[in-house]
Amino acid sequence: MVGAPVVAIGVVLVIPIPLADLGAAHAAVADDVAIGWQKLLADAAFIGGPPVRAFECDYAEFIGVPHCVAVANGTDAIEIALRALGVGPGDECILPANTFMATAGAVFRAGATPVLVDCADDGTYLIDPDAVEAAVTSRTRAVIPVHLYGQAAPVERLRPLARRRDLWLVEDAAQSQGAQRWGTKAGALGDAAATSFYPGKNLGAYGDAGAVLTTSPGLAARMRMIADHGSPRKYEHQVPGFNSRMDTLQAVVLSAKLRHLAAWNAARRDAAARYDELLSGCESVIRPRTLGGNEHVWHLYVVRVPHRERVLASLRNAGIGAGIHYPVPLHLTGACSDLGYPRGAFPVAERNAPELLSLPLYPQITADQQERVVDALRSALSSPA
Numbered sequence: 001m002v003g004a005p006v007v008a009i010g011v012v013l014v015i016p017i018p019l020a021d022l023g024a025a026h027a028a029v030a031d032d033v034a035i036g037w038q039k040l041l042a043d044a045a046f047i048g049g050p051p052v053r054a055f056e057c058d059y060a061e062f063i064g065v066p067h068c069v070a071v072a073n074g075t076d077a078i079e080i081a082l083r084a085l086g087v088g089p090g091d092e093c094i095l096p097a098n099t100f101m102a103t104a105g106a107v108f109r110a111g112a113t114p115v116l117v118d119c120a121d122d123g124t125y126l127i128d129p130d131a132v133e134a135a136v137t138s139r140t141r142a143v144i145p146v147h148l149y150g151q152a153a154p155v156e157r158l159r160p161l162a163r164r165r166d167l168w169l170v171e172d173a174a175q176s177q178g179a180q181r182w183g184t185k186a187g188a189l190g191d192a193a194a195t196s197f198y199p200g201k202n203l204g205a206y207g208d209a210g211a212v213l214t215t216s217p218g219l220a221a222r223m224r225m226i227a228d229h230g231s232p233r234k235y236e237h238q239v240p241g242f243n244s245r246m247d248t249l250q251a252v253v254l255s256a257k258l259r260h261l262a263a264w265n266a267a268r269r270d271a272a273a274r275y276d277e278l279l280s281g282c283e284s285v286i287r288p289r290t291l292g293g294n295e296h297v298w299h300l301y302v303v304r305v306p307h308r309e310r311v312l313a314s315l316r317n318a319g320i321g322a323g324i325h326y327p328v329p330l331h332l333t334g335a336c337s338d339l340g341y342p343r344g345a346f347p348v349a350e351r352n353a354p355e356l357l358s359l360p361l362y363p364q365i366t367a368d369q370q371e372r373v374v375d376a377l378r379s380a381l382s383s384p385a
């Protein structure tokens with residue numbers, strides 16, 4: 001890690017290992033960003049324009065869909081996808097209880113009601129298609145599978161149900177840029193998809209940004225309109241919209257980083273394989289499982305451990321930036337309390353939440369650093385409570 005503060009632990013000086021190293025990614029694109037931003041500053045063109053269009057084209061091509069609409073963040077992207085599909089008040093949207101709050105937040109913002117379901121108990125932490133089937137009502141309009149931690153949900157198992165019950169499949173692809181399911185990229189698996197370019201995502205901007213993806217030109221036009229004050233042309237407001245445009249500055253960064261994304265994802269896969277190997281003898285650590293047919297992009301490498309709080313504290317003391325994704329299933333948060341789910345409603349998500357631990361993972365992590373992480377984890381797990 002470049003420029004990291006050195007922390008004195010006892011008498012030993014330790015260089016911390018962060019959960020993610022955004023500085024290392026920046027180093028790879030610093031020149032491109034500087035050149036692109038200098039041109040932007042000279043042109044003084046900060047909203048829209050050729051850099052945003054260029055990024056939309058490049059990202060659509062990368063995912064393998066004809067249409068990409070650049071927006072201000074990933075939460076807006078989900079809301080815009082739902083609103084463009086006509087989902088709103090009185091409608092229900094099914095989504096997993098174990099995801100980042102934004103998935104449900106976007107449904108609330110669209111005026112619809114989130115209906116939560118458990119994740120599969122198969123080590124993937126992905127939405128359970130059988131639970132989705134059981135949660136469908138006459139008011140269900142959409143299912144939002146989340147491609148959690150960097151691998152695609154089994155969307156093909158939701159498709160027959162969606163067809164039969166006339167439901168939209170809206171992918172939350174915020175954590176899965178470049179992931180594939182049976183050779184198709186996440187983001188091209190549903191009726192529409194939303195992604196986030198929050199700085200810590202596999203493809204991260206230097207601030208907030210996001211995108212909506214679809215194969216339908218009509219839907220794409222609606223999305224673009226909603227994200228720009230409901231107006232396809234200046235002062236021609238056809239529907240109530242809002243402002244969710246991507247800053248031109250961010251498009252320059254994202255275009256520069258997109259050229260590295262496939263290689264960065266491959267490096268993440270190598271690092272995940274190394275963790276798998278290093279942890280294979282570790283009885284008390286439950287390693288993540290990749291679903292058959294998936295090419296994983298390892299946004300996060302999440303294990304389950306006993307005594308998680310103690311282990312986390314011990315890792316942090318050793319200068320290791322482990323994280324938790326996510327500590328509280330949505331139905332047990334204050335934000336979702338009005339939905340009325342009791343404790344015990346989603347037993348798999350509830351059992352997992354206090355055990356989840358995300359280990360440092362980024363494309364530039366070294367074998368040495370990973371060995372230090374695993375050594376620290378082993379010693380945390382073997383020290384008496």
Ligand SMILES: *Cc1c(COP(=O)(O)O)cnc(C)c1O
Binds near residue numbers: 074076099175197210
């Ligand atoms: C990051 C994220 C979002 C929201 O993205 P923002 O750009 O922060 O609004 C939505 N869903 C999931 C699963 C995410 O990880």
